[in-house]
Amino acid sequence: MFGDYSISDLGAILAMQGFAGLILFSVYVLMALGLAIIFGQMGVINMAHGEFMILGAYVTWMTSNAVQHVAPWLFPGYFFIAMILAFITSGALGMLVEWALIRHLYKRPLDTLLATWGLSLILQQAYRSIFGAREVGVELPEWMMGSWQATDSIQIPINGMFVMALTILITTVVFYILFWSSWGKQVRAVVQNRVMAGAVGINTEKVDRYTFGLGCGIAGIAGSAFTMIGSTGPTAGQLYIVDTFLVVVFGGAASLFGTIASAFSISQTQSTLEFFLSGSMAKVITLLTIVGILMVRPQGLFALKVRK
Template sequence: MFAEYTASELTSIFAMQGFAGLILFSVFVLMALGLAIIFGQMGVINMAHGEFMILGAYVTYLVSHLFADYMPESLYNSYFLIAMVLAFFVAGALGAFVEWAMIRHLYKRPLDTLLATWGLSLIMQQTYRTVFGAREVGVVLPDWLMGSVQLTDMIEIPINGIFVMILTVVITIGVAIMMQRSRLGKQTRAVVQNRPMAAAVGINTEKVDRLTFALGCGIAGIAGSAFTMIGSTGPTSGQLYIVDTFLVVVFGGAASLLGTVASAFTISQAQSTMEFFLSGSMAKVLTLLTVVGILMLRPEGLFTLKIRR
């Protein structure tokens, strides 16, 4: 299958597909980060995670319209930063509410959490459809995100892609530092590793649970906000990604952030490289099959934390 291409063409193809893979990788990482915190750390299955992401995307859409309608034109270029912060807080606040109203009653029944959050995702989807309509919406990018960088004759890289990738790196490092160094991160890990002892040394475990869940949802909101840079948003966009995202988290080893990043990289690169040579659906089938196959051989995932439960 490589015969009909010259060497330089092949290099370009791999570079371009590799880059497309990197954008997919960014989306996976941003979505999976929130899930890695909620599922990996707390063991809660949040099937509505995709919908929290879409919430962030809709917040960004609304903010961009507010800026376009009511703000001076010169400010439009900076709407994205405000939208992202707002998306984080809106999704986080909703997450905290959902944890309080629903999740906290179900910690002992993980399978039931799964069903309840699926119900939540249906309600959220229909809400989006009622409020924003069934059609997909997109935002107008600020000028500085338009266009692309020409590397060689054949390799061309869009600027919004680069921006999303830089954003991903910054957020990932931020989350990693926060989980390792901050008070909340330390408390979260303490609660995960040994809940009774964490409570015994004076950590308010319920509060930590709520903040952790809100944080995971907030990061999903940021992911959705970044998602508007590269694609349009519809009421069911979140559902498209949820299975992929869960596989990324499980494949990486649920409790390890590094594993999540590594598995997001593997899956996205495999998929986008194969997509060029096979049809898109076969590439996806092969990738998912490989992941499921590896998970059957190594259920604990790529990276594991050895902790006593």
């Protein structure tokens, strides 16, 4: 597999694939952060999480078209507007879904799996009816085009660097909200002991609703980032949902540090193997490795310690 390449060629290949893995890592982190918050706090298996991501992608696409026709002078910075709208739209839909469906299914994880799987099919058909079955793509501003020449043999896409910077910013904000804000303290109290949290006056239903909305809103931002590296279609979210659940389980449910470490290791392994092997074989080897590790450490890379 490596015999046809010189040492310098292998170094350049690993560097390029490593950066490609960082872009995939960014999408995984944005997707998995929301899913880890939802699954870790409420025990809800949200199989429609990919459709919330695609909703954010469609919002970004619509914003791009609207800005080009109505206010073309805003086009260089339209993505920031689109990202905010994607977060609000996906988060609002998430809160509606929690109120109408999820709140009736707490402590019934298999029922939430089936219900959200049905919701994902409904949303896919809704996207197909509203936006059409064909995939669509956004037009990037000129400043996001091109690449940065790191060395003579390594070129780094500018939009990829932007996606990674966005991921760092969103991750920092989420950590601040969950670990330093008063609302984050309420969320962690509900995670550790829901009954006692309610007994001391925390509105657990309201915390659940806003948490579900936050998780879905982050998925919407992931959809905005996704438009920079792929086209958007009604079923595109299903391509990432399995990998996202794999990231959450491998990292350890309810552990944000584990989610980031898991996303990094999976994306780097998969990206590097895809260059030397086929994409399907890279996924198979990655999956088998993770299954083997989980057999030895079923709680994942990091486990949240709570008082029993």
